[in-house]
Amino acid sequence: MKSLNISFEEKSTWVSLAIILIVYSGYFSQVYDGLLNGTLDKAAVTGLFIGAVITLVILEIVLHIVIAAFNHKDADQPRDERDRLFTMKAGNISGWVLGIAVLMIAAHTFIQDLDSTWVANLLLFAVFISQVTSYILQLIYYRRGY
Amino acid sequence: MNPSITNNVRKLRFENGEMSQQALADAIGVTRQTVFAIEKGKYSPSLEVAFKIAETFSVTLDEVFQYQGSEK
Numbered sequence: 001m002k003s004l005n006i007s008f009e010e011k012s013t014w015v016s017l018a019i020i021l022i023v024y025s026g027y028f029s030q031v032y033d034g035l036l037n038g039t040l041d042k043a044a045v046t047g048l049f050i051g052a053v054i055t056l057v058i059l060e061i062v063l064h065i066v067i068a069a070f071n072h073k074d075a076d077q078p079r080d081e082r083d084r085l086f087t088m089k090a091g092n093i094s095g096w097v098l099g100i101a102v103l104m105i106a107a108h109t110f111i112q113d114l115d116s117t118w119v120a121n122l123l124l125f126a127v128f129i130s131q132v133t134s135y136i137l138q139l140i141y142y143r144r145g146y
Numbered sequence: 147m148n149p150s151i152t153n154n155v156r157k158l159r160f161e162n163g164e165m166s167q168q169a170l171a172d173a174i175g176v177t178r179q180t181v182f183a184i185e186k187g188k189y190s191p192s193l194e195v196a197f198k199i200a201e202t203f204s205v206t207l208d209e210v211f212q213y214q215g216s217e218k
Binding site: 005006007008009010074077080081082083144145146 | 180
């Protein structure tokens with residue numbers, strides 16, 4: 001099957017976006033409810049976090065093996081200048097997103113005395129939003145051109 | 147996307163023995179999808195890649211890429 005005009009890097013970005021959205025939306029909804037209702041303690045949240053990281057890594061490996069198996073010719077090609085440029089441009093904007101989010105969390109922490117589990121998860125959420133922004137921007141550049 | 151830069155890459159490929167996008171991509175060190183994006187005007191390559199394209203077709207740079215002027 002001819003792989004249309006979607007490069008391996010673009011497919012990889014779609015896969016990574018789907019994985020991070022599925023894994024971490026599940027994680028954050030569980031943690032948010034648990035912390036708000038007091039049904040999750042620090043150890044339980046840590047367990048959920050480790051579980052989410054392991055799930056993410058396993059899904060990334062397995063799904064990248066699958067897309068590489070179906071696109072082995074494209075997968076063998078190194079990233080080219082377009083891939084690197086899109087990653088860099090998206091990273092520049094997502095870096096700002098991360099910075100602003102961290103500043104907001106810091107300000108919120110100074111004003112309101114937050115528990116360390118809340119702070120850790122807010123920081124994790126900032127990383128999540130930043131990474132999702134990066135993936136979405138890369139996909140926009142691939143689809144619309146740059 | 148930079149519509150102020152147009153190119154003749156597709157035309158040059160066909161004039162050069164109907165060279166495939168993959169063959170051109172291999173010659174200039176990018177992916178086939180990047181050649182496709184260049185042809186569609188969705189990506190303006192670096193100067194290095196632009197010169198490699200011209201070199202591959204044995205033409206000058208302005209025979210491959212044309213600057214249509216700044217959009218105001």
